[in-house]
Amino acid sequence: MSLQCCLGLGGTTFHTLKLTAIPSSYSSIFRPLSKTLTLDLLLHPHHSPRRPSLPLFARALSAPAIQTTIPEDKVVKPQWKASIDFKWIRDNRVDVAANIRNRHSNADLELVLQLYERLLNVQKQEVERLRAERNVVANKMKGKLEPSERQKLIEEGKSLKEGLITLEEDLVKLTDELQQEAQRIPNMTHPDVPVGGEDCSVLRKMVGSPREFGFPIKDHFQLGKDLDLIDFDAAAEVSGSKFYYLKNEAVLLEMALVNWTISEVMRRGFTPLTTPEIVRSSVVEKCGFQPRGENTQVYSVEGSDQCLIGTAEIPVGGIHMDSILTESLLPLKYAAFSHCFRTEAGAAGAATRGLYRVHQFSKVEMFILCRPEESDSYHEELIGIEEDLFSSLGFHFKTIDMASGDLGAPAYRKFDVEAWMPGLGRFGEISSASNCTDYQSRRLGIRYRPEASSTNPKKGKGNLAPTQFVHTLNATACAVPRMIICLLENYQQEDGSIVIPEPLKPFMGGLEVITPKSR
Template sequence: MNKNKAFKVEAIVNSKPSRSVPKGNFSRMNILKQYDDYKKAIIERQPENKNQLLENLMGIKNISNQIEDKNKTFVEIQKKRKMVENEIKSGAKTVENFSILKQLKKNSIAVSKPIEEMEATIFEYCNSLPNLVDPSNPSRKPKIVSWINPKHKVDPSVVEEYQGDRDYSDVYVKDEKLDHYTILTRQKSLMDFYTASNTSGSNCYYLFDELVMLENALITYALTFAKSKGFSITSTPSFAKTPLIAACGYRPTQRDMESQIYTLENTQQALIATSEITLAGYEMTKVFSKSELPIKKCAISRAFRKEADAQGTAVKGLYRVHEFNKVELFVWTTPDKSNETLEELKDLQVELIKSLGLTAQVLQMPNNDLGAPAYKKYDIECWMPGKGAFGEITSTSNCTDFQSRRLLTRYRDFDDENRMLFKYVHTLNGTCMAVPRVILAIVENYYNPETNRITVPEVLVPLMGMKEF
């Protein structure tokens, strides 16, 4: 990593809270109670900074013990101060008592200041930790949960290993005639990467005519679909404050050491990689009543990603691009409902992909593929015959209270004695439509080389006004 890239990464990870983005709140006692679980989460995620995170976790334990010892000393000092103050109030206004009181005040400051410094260190350590991981997650390799419109016979009683022993090479065969890049740039002139590379840089593109109509049809279809599932619709800003980005968990990982984020120079702002960030920020510092939850929002925005892996001919085309339209799902709910909500988001995505007639596999992702906020994640990979592989088109994650603690998003609840409690919501996010990759999948699965025509998926015909192009 060069110095300039390293600086930009640090700018995000070490972003200090702004006036509008809160500092966050952590319970070190909860972390210590789940110490072994946090240790497992760090080890199994395999982040590049694993050793540092393990040191931070150990630091929370060690410093907590030191704080406990100093708190005991502080309490003893305060007791003695109270006794001397009471004696003085009772009339014993002696030089000796005033001298003792003065020394006790000095001792109090001498003990309390290191406690404050240690609390600040513990806060930074807590903030650095990734989320816990769901016990059902695989450790190293994704698990195939189900298939969507499979081209082969599926035995639902058999748990399949991702890219495992089963050989589907006779069913899922690469066909270079179905390569979307060749079809759209040479056969039909509906897409132009070459000119865009001159005007904007690599992995940028122009879309034309029917492809623009297909793009808009997919956006409209996704928004309408989400609304039918109870989501309210919004559009969000395309950039956000870097403290908000950091609070949402966007920081370097083992897969992203140079960051996916485009920072805006000389500002505390950056272009968003997903509207998950701006949606999470919309309700920061909010306190809901329990009856208001769940809250479900669906946003359309531009997404900007460096996509450091997107160089070279192996990823030519729409699979990895720097800017695109994306429809995102976001939910705030109570902790007891977040696992159920994740399944609902996954099922919504399955229903949407199935309605487009695409073949795909639903994967439960392993711990070493999870970003810092995710407790559990599903990806859906669609068959792309021109690419000759399955490629990710949606993802959905349960972030539990990782984001809500950093953004102070809570709800009011009551205990058995009707006392009001403030609890942290759980947040979940999911792709509703990553437009370029779905265009890729539609073109490669619906193109007829003999007629040089692309059939429009039936559900999009009313929005496109045509059955093929």
């Protein structure tokens, strides 16, 4: 059941829509496109023998060879295109089909393959027919002709141009349909990922042990109320359910968490960022989310192509969109602070009480762009950073290698961190780290050019090495509301006060304990 929520900001309405998950790849099924061909090349293949004779993907018949103005109302505007290697999908259909099943994806592989074959057939048959017709007309025009015959050939040329316009439109529609279906195929999956649903996920590490309390404990909801730190009731009146006001020391606690986290990850080589919090819906899609799906987690801006971000992963992923990076710049490591907005469609029950599942929150997100062969090691680095941060705060937590059925479409592999929340009486997710390999970069168009080396002598145009897609990884360093849950519930004292963990004290203006307010 979809949850109906709205936000009003300056007369602009943000509606809930539904979000689907996203995965990762082997070296990924999303490989480079073959070069597109112009109509001139297709009709005169011998003029440029070094180019491929057939495009993998066709917006191929739009060319300077026949100068034609297409009426604006007949122009088919194509959607953005991912660099999907359909030939690889076709050649590895058994593995791709198994991956789709293991990830519980609704992608239709057979339809994708059918559309791909149709596209190839239309290109081959129609191009050959048009080439033959053009040759006939061209040969006839060489000879001496009566004015009437020449006029007839001119009319045939015009007819050919109209046929080309129609073919162009058909190919664009077919290409867009193929792209739409193929973009639903999830990333391939790391061979060590357990196959199955969430209950098949594997424990990687358990850190610490639950604190033993010698008094009746409270959950963060009650603690926040008793200490005048959180106001859910006023926020519900102002904005609706799942919103909140942080007050008094809770505001200092949020700022301390953010500043401490950023300072820690900067020491590990990450560049701090603040990001736009409204982005184009196409960027959301290219990162692997569906902003207009049935149960999307994304708020869309009505009457526009923009969305509120659900994570800084999206705007950070877009920083280098459609660019070729110098290899020496890699890896690029970012730590982005942003507010995040999620519809939380379908979320209900006691597990969502208080701050655990809210529509708006602050977060610090780590994001890495790297060489393909390095992404596995950076994935381990990211989960290691998360473990260090949470250990230093004294949390009892576990890290989990998530099963295939619980991976989002972009993720090749994902590690979750769940911390003990004594007031809730259970572990709750506080972080995750995902290796998306080249799933996102093939959609965002982020490549790098390897530097020449004796081990990589292959050169492309102009003696330059051919470009490759970078791999992208993301990990949550600090999701503020769930960190506050852990801090309040684990550091509560019998007198109702909250002790500030040692690492945060320098960022709390000297405050060491949050005490009850005098009435």
